[in-house]
Amino acid sequence: MSNPIYLMYKIFAVIVSMSTWLGSAIAQHTATAQSKWIKQVGTGTLEYTHTDKGDRITDFSYAGYKGGGVRIPDVPSRVTIYPVAGDNTAHIQHVIDSVSQIPLHEGFRGAILLAPGSYSCSQTIRLAGNGIVLRGSGEASKIIMTGAPHVCFSVGEDVKTERVGKAVFITDPYVPSGAHQFTVADGGDFSAGDEIAISKPVTDSWVRFMGMNALVRDGKKQTWITGELVTERIVKAVKNNVIMITVPLTDSYDAGFTAPGTTVQKIKRTGEIQNIGLENLSIVAPEQSVTISQPHHSAIRVKGLADGWLRNLSISNTVNSIAVAGRRITLDNINIQHTASTIGAAKPADLSANGGQLLFNKCNIRGDNVFFLATGAKVNGPNVLLNCTFIGNGWIQPHQRWATGLLIDGCKVPDGGIDFMNRGEMGSGHGWSVGWAVAWNCVARSYLNQQPPGSFNWVIGSSGEQQQKAMPFDKEPLLPEGVYDSHNKPVLPLSLYLQQLKLRLGARALENIGY
Structure with missing residues (x-):
């Protein structure tokens, strides 16, 4: 017999999918306004305001x-696993480890198919080798989490990044957010294909400029950010000491606040894995009504992964469900259902973005007292939440310590909020949580859109209540609002991400990701 929670969840997902389609169809016909910041002209070209x-x-x-x-490739299956009596953790892990020894072919070793059935697992299942896909048979393949609280799947390991060669200073007085290039003192050691770290020091002058030098909670000083802010990129070309990069920057670099200066240096990675997929199965945890500081079952932890995916997953009752640290990863059609809420003011994050070039596409969550999506400290994008629907008392909220480059595109949070905010002393001094973030043609109950010094946040073509607040625990002053553009009136293009993708790579790129 089918799992009733899963069936209820599938019905919810179908309803959400239908409502998303209908809403998009209506918006397509009504979205005639133009943003002041990005205008669609002619056959779809975008003109940007600077x-x-x-x-x-x-x-x-x-x-x-x-x-x-x-x-995302459909990787051929190498072996099929059938459930066994009792704990299936070692059974599944043994097959994964065995397939990990198969030689790579075009980047993959093969897929492991979970036959229909319930697989009780009391410990974490690990995918730590390149080129492996763990695939279920749809709703019929269920991982039943048992035993002490644990993470169901761990994908990848910690990556070591070593800086090699000499560090050179950026000589531009100001490098704007969105730029594809910058000038260095000496570009002679760099060439196309090099991976680089762009390292901006966190200076006292910048922390004061951001108003983050006087955070105090319970009589104790709170530290917002120390050290440096690092953006990793790949060199596209070098010409006359100008380094061009393949992916644009999502933060600005102001020499007035970075003395002795922002540096650029080549890097070498060890421990990163590639071409890992987890797809077409369900994860069911026991109902948990806990605080986030108590032990709990979580679904998936990803770290040290490049070019991978999670897709077509149904997840029930996990806490802090999915955390992703890596790059160039797609999470597609992730459906998370809660039958009980966590306890306390501190909220878990069902989706946690801790890497770069992450795409969360058509994800659905139903639950209360959660962050539907949160970002970690010092995370830089571009990261995108596309056509997702989140039902319940929760928030899309960049969470702490200066994430940059987040797009919330065509998402619906009818019972909750989208917040680009200064979290002040919350947590342990989370402070300004995000800069250079965009909510595009979204629907939410409310928005808290605040503008950090020297930066912008935008809410464009979106509908819902505008809020203005002071920092948490303060009554005043009210913080400056970020940009609201064409509020309560959708703009063209209907999806900023999809139009940008089409202009860069053509219509086939949209077909490749299901549009």
């Missing part, structure tokens, strides 16, 4: 598997 310093809304189309617009 700030006085040259910043613009970035090109988010690089988010996703293989850098966006690439079809």
Whole structure:
């Protein structure tokens, strides 16, 4: 007999899918307004407005598997697993480890198919080798989480990044957000294909400029950010000390706040894995009514993965469900259902973005007292949440310590909010949580859109209540609002991400990702 929770969840997913389609169809016919910041002209070309310093809304189309617009492969199955009596953890792990020894062919070793059935698992299942896909048989393949609280699937391991060669300073007085290039003192050691770290020091002057130097909670000083902000990119070309990069920047670099300066240096990675997929199955945890500080079952932890995917997953009752640290990863059709809420003011994050070029596409969540999506500290994009629907008392909220380059595109949060905000002393001094973020043609109950010093956040073509607040725990002053453009009136293009992708790679790129 089918799992009743799963069936209820599938009905919810179908309803959400139908409502998303209908809403998109209606919006397509009613979206005739134009944004002041990005205008669609002619046959779909986009014209960008720049700030006085040259910043613009970035090109988010690089988010996703293989850098966006690439079809996720259907990898042939190598072996089929059938459930056994008792704990299936070692049974599944043994097959994964065995397939990990098969030689790679075009980047893959093969897929492991879980036959229909219920697989009780009391420990974490690990995917730590290149080129492996773990595939279920749809709703009939269920991982039943048992035993002590644990993570159901761990994908990848920690990556070590070593800086090699000499570090050179950026010489531009200001590099705007959205830029594809910058000038260095000496570009002679760099060439196309090099992976680089762009390292901006966190200086006292910048922390003061951001108003983050006086955070105090319970009589104790709270530290917002220390060290440096690092953006990793790949060199496209070098000409006359100008380094051009393949993916645009999602933050600005102001020499007035970065003395002695922002540096660029080649990097070498060890421990990163590639071409990992987890698809077409369900994960069922026991109902959990806990605080986030108590032990709990979580669904998936990804770290150290490049060019991978999670798709067609149904997840029930996990807490802090999916955390992704890696790059060029697609999460497609992830459906999360809660039958009980977590307890307390601190909320778990069902989707946690801790990497770059992440695409969350057509994800659905139903639950209360959650962050539907949160970002980690110092995360830089481009990261995209596309055509997702989240039902319940929760928030899309970049969470802490200066994430940059997030697009919320065509998403619906009818019972909750979308917040680009200064979290002040919340947590342990989360402070300004995000800059250079965009909500495009979204629907939410409310928005808290605040503008960090020297940066922008945009809510464009979206509908819902505008809120204005002080920092948490303060009554005043009210913080400056970010940009609201064409509020309560959808704009063209209907999807910023899809139009940017089409302009960069053509219509086939949209077909490759299901549009």
